Amino acid sequence: MRSKRAGRCDDPSALPPGEGGTVTEGEKTSSSRRQFLRCAAFAAGGLCAAGLAAGGISRLGRATESVAGAIPAAPGPVSPLRMAKAKYWRPLANKRVQCLLCPKRCEVGDRERGFCGVRENREGVYYTLVYGSAAAARPDPIEKKPLFHFLPGSFAFSIATAGCNMNCRDCQNWDLSQARPEQVRSQHLLPAEVAKLALESRCGTIAYTYNEPTVFYEYVYDTAAEGHKRGVRSVIISSGYINQEPLRALLPRLDAVKVDLKGFTEEFYRRYCSGSLKPVLETIKTVHGSGKWLELVVLIVPGLNDSETAVRSMCKWIRQTVGADVPLHFSRFYPNYQLRNLPPTPYATLRRCQDIAKGLGLHFVYLGNVPEAPSQNTVCPGCGKTLVERRGYTVTAMALRKGSCSGCGRRIPGVWD
Numbered sequence: 001m002r003s004k005r006a007g008r009c010d011d012p013s014a015l016p017p018g019e020g021g022t023v024t025e026g027e028k029t030s031s032s033r034r035q036f037l038r039c040a041a042f043a044a045g046g047l048c049a050a051g052l053a054a055g056g057i058s059r060l061g062r063a064t065e066s067v068a069g070a071i072p073a074a075p076g077p078v079s080p081l082r083m084a085k086a087k088y089w090r091p092l093a094n095k096r097v098q099c100l101l102c103p104k105r106c107e108v109g110d111r112e113r114g115f116c117g118v119r120e121n122r123e124g125v126y127y128t129l130v131y132g133s134a135a136a137a138r139p140d141p142i143e144k145k146p147l148f149h150f151l152p153g154s155f156a157f158s159i160a161t162a163g164c165n166m167n168c169r170d171c172q173n174w175d176l177s178q179a180r181p182e183q184v185r186s187q188h189l190l191p192a193e194v195a196k197l198a199l200e201s202r203c204g205t206i207a208y209t210y211n212e213p214t215v216f217y218e219y220v221y222d223t224a225a226e227g228h229k230r231g232v233r234s235v236i237i238s239s240g241y242i243n244q245e246p247l248r249a250l251l252p253r254l255d256a257v258k259v260d261l262k263g264f265t266e267e268f269y270r271r272y273c274s275g276s277l278k279p280v281l282e283t284i285k286t287v288h289g290s291g292k293w294l295e296l297v298v299l300i301v302p303g304l305n306d307s308e309t310a311v312r313s314m315c316k317w318i319r320q321t322v323g324a325d326v327p328l329h330f331s332r333f334y335p336n337y338q339l340r341n342l343p344p345t346p347y348a349t350l351r352r353c354q355d356i357a358k359g360l361g362l363h364f365v366y367l368g369n370v371p372e373a374p375s376q377n378t379v380c381p382g383c384g385k386t387l388v389e390r391r392g393y394t395v396t397a398m399a400l401r402k403g404s405c406s407g408c409g410r411r412i413p414g415v416w417d
């Protein structure tokens with residue numbers, strides 16, 4: 001049980017991360033650099049959380065309780081080394097602060113945290129508690145993000161922390177996203193070290209992923225700069241639930257953005273994600289307008305966001321707002337987290353979504369989490385030639401010539417080199 005309700009979020013449906021114990025010093029022990037690089041060499045498989053030898057991510061607490069508003073600080077100490085002054089907040093009276101990073105705009109009292117559970121007010125100053133605190137760090141195929149038109153066949157050094165500014169009832173990574181920093185094992189990896197490890201593990205890209213990068217904004221911001229200094233690119237895998245000012249400040253440091261469009265109604269966002277649709281649509285427009293590479297993913301949940309009307313409206317909006325060339329991935333839902341009562345998305349439903357999208361003129365429509373589907377391949381919209389052939393997360397053939405179709409010469413949008 002929470003001891004008290006603290007702070008206030010603009011979103012009245014806010015569901016905070018779960019309660020749980022704190023980790024002991026022994027449990028906090030970081031994995032060694034050697035362990036880490038060994039993990040990098042065996043990139044296939046599950047998450048490589050820091051402290052992986054001890055069994056990966058700790059599950060000390062699960063988010064099953066819902067309480068509106070911001071949450072009180074956890075009792076255990078957080079290493080000061082992992083704290084940094086937060087960006088985008090303003091002071092209020094009586095040592096309170098308001099976070100301006102995401103649309104929740106939490107108002108947080110002294111010694112309390114915002115909804116995401118990883119930003120804390122101390123004496124009227126707002127801090128991030130996860131700066132340099134990597135709860136997962138490993139190379140992944142870029143196809144796993146998924147980014148299909150961004151350096152296909154390459155690896156992205158993928159890092160995560162605890163926390164999220166939404167609480168999606170179908171979250172696939174809820175162990176991380178709905179945890180506090182004290183509830184996951186993490187490794188202290190400063191931005192320059194992440195960039196160096198990316199290079200050492202032969203990754204040309206750093207991906208901020210698994211949990212929402214918005215909540216570890218400062219870490220992303222500095223790590224992306226360190227990456228660029230070394231020629232390593234940065235991509236965020238995001239829900240897009242971020243305010244415009246921080247987004248615009250971050251974009252020059254990014255090379256690609258994947259946005260999860262959870263559904264296409266405010267009702268869906270409110271009921272199933274503790275968020276809202278409008279800011280996400282603004283994010284998509286801003287990213288597209290910035291010229292950074294953009295891909296969109298929609299997790300199709302049976303009976304919740306798969307109606308023909310919703311899918312059609314979404315595809316129409318995409319076509320009209322960001323154009324036919326932005327890749328759209330329809331991803332299969334598997335029962336998870338708070339929606340274990342629903343069945344996996346039928347393949348026929350995904351095919352129907354794909355048909356709708358293609359019928360409305362979208363050029364690149366993929367199906368995800370469906371290993372048996374041929375729809376992982378990139379096909380030229382001009383002549384129909386298969387340009388990138390994929391099996392699972394592996395690229396098995398490429399027929400692109402300098403970013404153009406080797407059959408008809410049509411330019412294929414993306415970052416290929």
Ligand code: SF4
Pocket residue numbers: 099100101102103104105106113114115116117119164165214215
């Ligand atoms: S980033 Fe966290 S603390 Fe800031 S407004 Fe969003 S949920 Fe609240």
